[in-house]
Amino acid sequence: MTKDISLGAFLCALGLAGIYLTAQVPSSTFTDDPGPHLFPYFSCAILILCGFGMAITARGREVRGQDSQESFMTPTEVARSALLIGLLVLYGLSLWLVGFHIATPIMTFAFYACIAGRERLSILRGAIYTAAVYGALCLLFITFLHSYLPEGQVF
Structure with missing residues (x-):
């Protein structure tokens, strides 16, 4: 398993954990306020989508034999x-x-x-x-x- 696949899985797990923790926060009583759930849910969904996309593209490169061994960061x-x-x-x-x-x-x-x-x-x-x-x-x-x-x- 490459670094990108494991990082993608980690991001998906982090997003799911964020959704679980956000669900534990009590709702707001203001009528015009979007509440404390909107932005955490939105950012967790982005984490899950990015993690899933990263894992899928890395898996596709691995299957095609294009997985390179370059350094992670300079x-x-x-x-x-x-x-x-x-x-x-x-x-x-x-x-x-x-x-x-x-x-x-x-x-x-x-x-x-x-x-x-x-x-x-x-x-x-x-x-x-x-x-x-x-x-x-x-x-x-x-x-x-x-x-x-x-x-x-x-x-």
Whole structure:
């Protein structure tokens, strides 16, 4: 069994465990609130779909004899992954400290810069991407879901 098949199975199991744990959370009493179940169920379904897709494609490559023995991640990919994890932690802390409206645009641009890398980084493209993501999130949470966004401790 290859790494991709076992990782796909792990993601499926993680998604199923998340669904089980989400079902244990009590429902909300607000009438317009989507409740505490919507986003966990949605993300667990994505985990299951991605894990299943990863396992199926890896199995197909294995059957066709195309399974390569390349290394899992290069040192550059490991460093970039560690930076992305650090940015996620920093985003969570900044949401708590300065709130959604300040933290989200700054951290969205930081995510874009990290993913694009130095060779493909474009300030204009990053600004457009940041504005689009921020606008879409505001539209989703404020307009459609009528939910409150973190205001932060400082403001």
